[in-house]
Amino acid sequence: MTKADDSFSVSCPTPKNELTMVKLGHGSGGRLTDQLIDQVFLPFFDSEQLLEKEDAATVFLDKDRIAVTTDSYVVSPIIFPGGNIGSLSVHGTVNDLCMRGAKPLYLSAAFILEEGFDRESLETVVRSMQSASKESGVVLIAADTKVVNKGCADKLFITTTGVGLITQSKIPSASRAKAGDAIILSGDIGRHGMAIMAARHELEFETTIESDSAPLNMMCQNLLSIGDSLHSMRDLTRGGLASVLNEIAHSSAVGIEIDESTVPVDPKVRAACEILGLDPLYVACEGRLVAIVEAQRAEEAVSIIQASPYGDGAKIVGKIVSDHPERVVLKSVIGGRRIVDKLSGDQLPRIC
Amino acid sequence: MRYVDEFRTEKRARELSREISRKTRQNWQIMEVCGGQTHAIMQYGITDLLPPEIELLHGPGCPVCVTGVEIIDKATAIASQEDVILCSYGDMLRVPGSRMDLLDVKAQGGDVRIIYSPLDCLKIASQNKDKKVVFLAIGFETTAPANAMTIKQAERLNLNNFFLLSSHVTVPPVIRRLLEYPDNRVQGFLGPGHVCSIMGWSQYEKLAEQYKIPIVITGFEPTDILEGISRLVSQLENGQAHVDNQYARAVTKEGNKNAQSILEDVFVVCDQAWRGLGLIANSGYRLHQKYARFDADLAFSTNNVPVLEPEVCISGDVLRGIKKPLDCPAFGRECTPEHPLGATMVSSEGTCAAYFRYSRLDPKS
Amino acid sequence: MCLAIPGIVESIFEQDGLRMCKVDFAGLKRIVCLEYCPSAQVGEYVLVHVGFALSVIDEKEALLTLSSLTDEEKTSELGEKGSENAVR
Numbered sequence: 001m002t003k004a005d006d007s008f009s010v011s012c013p014t015p016k017n018e019l020t021m022v023k024l025g026h027g028s029g030g031r032l033t034d035q036l037i038d039q040v041f042l043p044f045f046d047s048e049q050l051l052e053k054e055d056a057a058t059v060f061l062d063k064d065r066i067a068v069t070t071d072s073y074v075v076s077p078i079i080f081p082g083g084n085i086g087s088l089s090v091h092g093t094v095n096d097l098c099m100r101g102a103k104p105l106y107l108s109a110a111f112i113l114e115e116g117f118d119r120e121s122l123e124t125v126v127r128s129m130q131s132a133s134k135e136s137g138v139v140l141i142a143a144d145t146k147v148v149n150k151g152c153a154d155k156l157f158i159t160t161t162g163v164g165l166i167t168q169s170k171i172p173s174a175s176r177a178k179a180g181d182a183i184i185l186s187g188d189i190g191r192h193g194m195a196i197m198a199a200r201h202e203l204e205f206e207t208t209i210e211s212d213s214a215p216l217n218m219m220c221q222n223l224l225s226i227g228d229s230l231h232s233m234r235d236l237t238r239g240g241l242a243s244v245l246n247e248i249a250h251s252s253a254v255g256i257e258i259d260e261s262t263v264p265v266d267p268k269v270r271a272a273c274e275i276l277g278l279d280p281l282y283v284a285c286e287g288r289l290v291a292i293v294e295a296q297r298a299e300e301a302v303s304i305i306q307a308s309p310y311g312d313g314a315k316i317v318g319k320i321v322s323d324h325p326e327r328v329v330l331k332s333v334i335g336g337r338r339i340v341d342k343l344s345g346d347q348l349p350r351i352c
Numbered sequence: 353m354r355y356v357d358e359f360r361t362e363k364r365a366r367e368l369s370r371e372i373s374r375k376t377r378q379n380w381q382i383m384e385v386c387g388g389q390t391h392a393i394m395q396y397g398i399t400d401l402l403p404p405e406i407e408l409l410h411g412p413g414c415p416v417c418v419t420g421v422e423i424i425d426k427a428t429a430i431a432s433q434e435d436v437i438l439c440s441y442g443d444m445l446r447v448p449g450s451r452m453d454l455l456d457v458k459a460q461g462g463d464v465r466i467i468y469s470p471l472d473c474l475k476i477a478s479q480n481k482d483k484k485v486v487f488l489a490i491g492f493e494t495t496a497p498a499n500a501m502t503i504k505q506a507e508r509l510n511l512n513n514f515f516l517l518s519s520h521v522t523v524p525p526v527i528r529r530l531l532e533y534p535d536n537r538v539q540g541f542l543g544p545g546h547v548c549s550i551m552g553w554s555q556y557e558k559l560a561e562q563y564k565i566p567i568v569i570t571g572f573e574p575t576d577i578l579e580g581i582s583r584l585v586s587q588l589e590n591g592q593a594h595v596d597n598q599y600a601r602a603v604t605k606e607g608n609k610n611a612q613s614i615l616e617d618v619f620v621v622c623d624q625a626w627r628g629l630g631l632i633a634n635s636g637y638r639l640h641q642k643y644a645r646f647d648a649d650l651a652f653s654t655n656n657v658p659v660l661e662p663e664v665c666i667s668g669d670v671l672r673g674i675k676k677p678l679d680c681p682a683f684g685r686e687c688t689p690e691h692p693l694g695a696t697m698v699s700s701e702g703t704c705a706a707y708f709r710y711s712r713l714d715p716k717s
Numbered sequence: 718m719c720l721a722i723p724g725i726v727e728s729i730f731e732q733d734g735l736r737m738c739k740v741d742f743a744g745l746k747r748i749v750c751l752e753y754c755p756s757a758q759v760g761e762y763v764l765v766h767v768g769f770a771l772s773v774i775d776e777k778e779a780l781l782t783l784s785s786l787t788d789e790e791k792t793s794e795l796g797e798k799g800s801e802n803a804v805r
Contacts, residue, residue, distance in 0.1 A: 025455070274356070335401065336397020344689050349466060352443070
């Protein structure tokens with residue numbers, strides 16, 4: 001069988017109800033990923049932390065509370081406008097720790113290298129990891145490398161595990177959203193996903209869209225100053241804003257209302273989405289968060305984010321409500337309403 | 353974006369909404385033909401801006417949804433071959449055949465690639481001379497000219513490793529078929545804006561006259577759709593039945609003559625099987641005999657495996673607008689966007705998929 | 718059907734014997750085939766579907782569409798404004 005060309009991250013709906021074979025859609029972060037986790041992994045690993053399905057797990061080691069998280073990075077192309085797989089592997093894991101209010105401290109990294117991968121590209125990646133680590137305030141304290149035969153890995157896969165320290169007593173959680181809370185988005189959406197798509201030759205866009213990959217440690221640290229009024233922080237990754245909002249709505253058993261006209265999208269990103277028929281709400285970001293904050297502190301939280309690195313585009317985009325629990329409802333720019341559901345797999349470019 | 357944002361303002365939407373409410377005296381069933389229009393209706397929540405007397409029925413204008421199962425079966429069989437690169441528009445990859453879809457083939461190692469423009473297939477063919485590049489060419493009359501130009505260019509470039517698997521459908525015959533059903537409920541149509549930018553709208557005059565049914569050629573932005581509905585209601589309330597062009601910024605009566613002449617050169621009208629609706633005479637295109645060397649149907653022999661369609665699926669009735677997705681016993685249970693059983697759940701413009709995603713809050717549905 | 722987006726023609730050229738152009742969609746640019754709109758000029762807006770220009774957007778018609786209100790609507794708007802003034 002020919003090696004499949006993996007240019008697009010595409011989804012796979014199973015015309016069968018049961019999972020018999022892993023498909024690309026199982027890695028999309030949507031409902032198919034939930035299916036994979038629920039059907040295959042949770043029956044064997046059902047710790048209280050895993051069942052919480054938060055961005056990072058928290059445990060007590062004696063009196064200290066630490067956050068732990070792990071993530072694999074398999075993005076293609078490995079170098080893209082605005083970053084590379086290396087900086088992404090630091091930012092993503094650091095951000096997951098920060099979302100639980102932890103100060104990120106240490107990282108481990110495991111590298112799977114494909115035979116034939118050139119040194120220059122590898123050094124570019126490693127150098128980016130160094131500067132991303134410095135910026136995030138983390139130290140790489142453990143690492144591993146493996147080499148596999150040509151064709152058995154797409155140039156380079158990286159897995160990073162992060163550890164951080166939590167000092168406040170109440171920590172942000174997807175389950176703490178309350179009716180009346182404001183939903184704050186730290187900046188424009190859809191950059192990373194469209195940057196990756198545009199960087200893959202097939203779309204032949206002549207303009208560069210840059211990924212928003214960035215560490216949010218300073219932003220989160222600053223936000224923690226509003227104390228218990230900060231109910232939740234979630235970073236947007238695969239599945240975009242829509243997925244995070246659905247997860248919060250589900251975990252907190254609340255409804256969410258979003259005003260589409262307030263959700264910021266860069267004009268080039270919007271144009272790329274329009275051309276391909278994609279909804280920016282579902283497109284991946286890698287340097288954006290959603291903060292759920294008590295209404296009376298919302299403006300203050302917006303100012304804090306705007307004054308933080310990577311936060312100058314912060315806005316209030318919606319609110320938590322008690323109506324339609326576990327549903328995210330969007331008011332469109334013309335005033336009509338629709339449900340924003342979680343997708344099954346990734347979005348596919350459409351012609352109609 | 354220019355010519356986009358101006359047609360998405362709340363102010364204009366509210367004006368049109370008030371206009372529609374003022375004009376509407378009776379109940380009307382209106383069908384929008386295009387999947388893109390269905391998508392816009394769902395995405396912008398347009399039904400919230402309509403009076404309860406207006407019922408929107410969602411038509412069979414999604415080429416992805418109505419592509420016959422046998423075409424998918426052929427495509428998956430071809431894509432599974434070792435020396436083949438199968439190229440397709442993105443949303444086709446999810447369409448289930450009798451046993452599998454193109455994504456299953458990809459999961460098993462087949463070389464299946466998404467392209468945005470069909471001309472990109474020719475680049476792939478030039479760069480992979482040892483492979484056969486097969487393009488799954490689907491679409492209505494809007495997309496057919498792009499697919500046709502790809503054949504002309506393949507000929508110009510003298511490519512011998514490029515093939516086209518044609519599955520084209522045209523709008524007027526399916527409108528005619530819908531109107532001929534004895535239980536037809538459609539009283540007026542929002543006509544296909546982009547199809548008409550190619551074909552013009554004179555074909556629809558015959559339909560309007562013969563079936564005494566008003567047709568408003570409509571665009572795709574939310575205020576286009578509201579304006580189309582407003583104009584249609586005017587005709588309905590006044591007992592009129594003619595063709596009106598709401599989308600005049602992109603559509604003329606004659607259409608795009610250049611595109612029409614290439615279509616006539618490259619394709620021949622043929623009978624076509626529509627998923628959920630069956631065979632409709634003269635409703636499709638196949639490659640003209642002079643381009644036979646590019647015809648994937650001739651170049652690849654695929655076993656004629658009997659086509660399986662799940663019995664429980666009522667997508668045919670949904671496509672015709674006589675049933676709603678909620679009328680289907682499988683809706684939301686065995687049949688979801690994750691595992692679609694039929695045409696209307698397959699792509700996000702399919703009525704069932706759109707309902708599943710967008711409308712489960714709506715008490716009207 | 719048929720996702721088609723308006724963009725502005727930035728430059729026109731020939732490629733492999735086909736008339737092509739570069740189209741600017743709010744800052745995002747792509748090469749588009751102009752064979753079906755051979756009369757399109759730089760600076761005009763074209764409607765683009767799967768990398769092909771289908772038609773040139775008629776600016777006059779676009780403005781007409783945006784400004785159209787029925788006579789009833791105009792009358793009732795004036796009526797509302799009238800009663801607002803009366804209240805003041």
